Every structure is written in structure tokens, then in C-alpha cells.
Amino acid sequence: DAKTTQPPSMDCAEGRAANLPCNHSTISGNEYVYWYRQIHSQGPQYIIHGLKNNETNEMASLIITEDRKSSTLILPHATLRDTAVYYCIVWGRYGGSNYKLTFGKGTLLTVNP
């Protein structure tokens, strides 16, 4: 079962920042927060991941709360091409059978002109 809770849908105006929340209150100390997105008819695309520090790359920023029970993915200047389903995944990368990514239903982000 997915260990995360995300809103089913969100809207954002083109050019504005899109802030996608994710709750993961049962996260363990060795588990990472990963974000993928899936544009219609494509495979999931890796966006960013983090353990406890905030992270930024060319696609997005990831803000993780100090208690690690929630996080926010930020797309600073959303474009129409960012319309997709965004998946927040809690993943223990090492040990056991933790190579399996468990996807929930994600958040459908619609960027409007």
C-alpha cells in the first residue's frame, strides 16, 4: 500500500508556481521522498528526491518538513507542458525488497493558460 497521501487534483495558472503537497506521516528514518510525474501516454519521469534536506534541481524544488512527515514539490514557473499526474513516493532505497516503487494515485496537476 502507498505510504503517501496526495490531493487527487490541482490547478495552476501558467507562469505561476505550482506547489504540490504530500503527506507521509509514517516515513521511516532511512526512507527517501521521491517525486515522479507522468505525462499522458508516457512513462513516469523522475523529478527529484530527498532524505531530509531541501533539494533543488533544474526541474523543481523539494521542501521536506523538519519532522519529515510531509513535503512539497515546487515547480517555480509552471508551463502547459507540466500538466501531468505527479506521484510522491516514500522509498527505502536499500535493504530487503525495497527496490519496488509503490505508486499511489498521485495528483493530477492541470496548468491553465
Next chain:
Amino acid sequence: GAGVSQSPRYKVAKRGQDVALRCDPISGHVSLFWYQQALGQGPEFLTYFQNEAQLDKSGLPSDRFFAERPEGSVSTLKIQRTQQEDSAVYLCASSLGIAGGDTQYFGPGTRLTVL
């Protein structure tokens, strides 16, 4: 560089036919994964290879599903005697290291429709 590629992108099969879906992982990636995605759902794990060894096939829904990776690079997912409930998108992913210690990168998927 080249990402994960899958072929065919679309496959239509009549119920009872056998199908074979191909995955070319990123060159040098040790780990390879297959996922199944039903309409409106997130992907679900099927099986995992480390090089040529299939270390986990716990997600394969029935013994009609078979996967192989004989030389540790290209992988094939075969479905025998296809049923309508097999209709889904089949996704392949690869990662650099072993046992899932690295980010998984996905291919575009193969959409299988069983009539």
C-alpha cells in the same frame, strides 16, 4: 543520452494469443524492473532482474506471465494466452546499481489491448 526504450509502443492481441514485449534498458544499468499500469491507476511492480538473474517475480499476476533477461541487458516480458484483464500499459525501468539503490528510469511503456 539514450533512455529506456520499449517496443512495440502499442500492441493489440486477440484473446488467447501470445505476446512478447521488449525492453532496452539504459546501457550499463544492472537492475531492470517491469511494472503494470491499469487505466487510471499508478504502476504496480511485476518483476526485478539484477543482471540476468530474476531475483523477484512476486508481482507477476499468473503463470501466463514470464520475463527473461538472458544476457543481462535486453529484457522480454511474455504473456501467454492473453486475457482481457491483461489489457494495461507495461512499463520497464532500469537503474544503475543493484537492489534498487539507485533512481529508476522508466521507458515510454507498451500499451497492450486484448480484444
